[in-house]
Amino acid sequence: MTETAVRDAYTERAPEYISLFGSVDKANEQDQGFIAHWAKSLLGQVVDVGCGPGHWTAFLTSLGADAEGVDIVPAFVQAAKARFPGTLFRVASFTDLGIHDGQIGGILAWYSLIHLRTEDLRSALGEFGRCLAPGGTLLMGFFEGTDGEAFPHAVTTAYLWSTDGMAARLARAGFEVLDVHTRTDPGGRPHAAMIARRKA
Incomplete structure (x- = not known):
């Protein structure tokens, strides 16, 4: 999927998505705990990339983090600013975050x-x-499965990744994996979460 196609697909369904998923209270408690534990280890600013409705950005802010949310969907950013006025949000591409090196x-x-x-x-x-920055960390969540296998996500085509496959891709990008969590919720696809540190 191109970034334009993804942006257009989410723009069309932004109100529905915000209603269904725009609250941390609707997230799995294990995910809340995992993200909160990671947030306590952060030094410096944290950016929530693909922040969507902005709930996780606001969650990080509530924990004392210097957090900013960015998303490719202007409708999400507009809604996040209205819903969480004490948190920073802006439109940015995943491949051009508008942030200085390190x-x-x-x-x-x-x-x-x-x-x-x-x-x-x-x-x-x-x-x-x-x-x-060297030593800075990335926390990512994704659907676990066969590397690169497409599936019909509710909004638009999405892709599965194995934890080993994602770890290999992170290593090639200059990261080392620190922690991996996996689970399968009833009626859901297998879930994976990984914390990786940028090598010095």
Whole structure:
């Protein structure tokens, strides 16, 4: 999927998506705990890439993090600014975050890379590595499965990744994996979450 196609698909369904998923209270408690634990380790600014309705950005802010949310969908950014006026949000591409080299301490990419094909995923991870300071960390969530296998996501085509496959891609982008969590919720697709640190 191209970034334009993904943006258009989410723009069309933005109100529905915000209603269904725009609250941390609707997220799995394990995910809340995992993200909160990671947030406590951050040094410096954290950017929630693909922030969508902005709930995770606001969650990070509530924990004391210097957080900013970015998304490719202007409708999401507009709604996030209205819903969470005390948190910063802006429109930005996954492959051009508008951040200086090594400027930030953390990136949250919670299910925001699932629509990227292999070459686009490589570009996004490269941009994340460029923006993170040495020792900065990336926390990402994604659907686990056969590497690069497409499936009909409710909004638009998405892709599965194995934890080993994602770890290999992170290594090529200059990261080392620190932690991996997996689970399968009843009626849901297998879930994976990974924390990776940018090498010095």
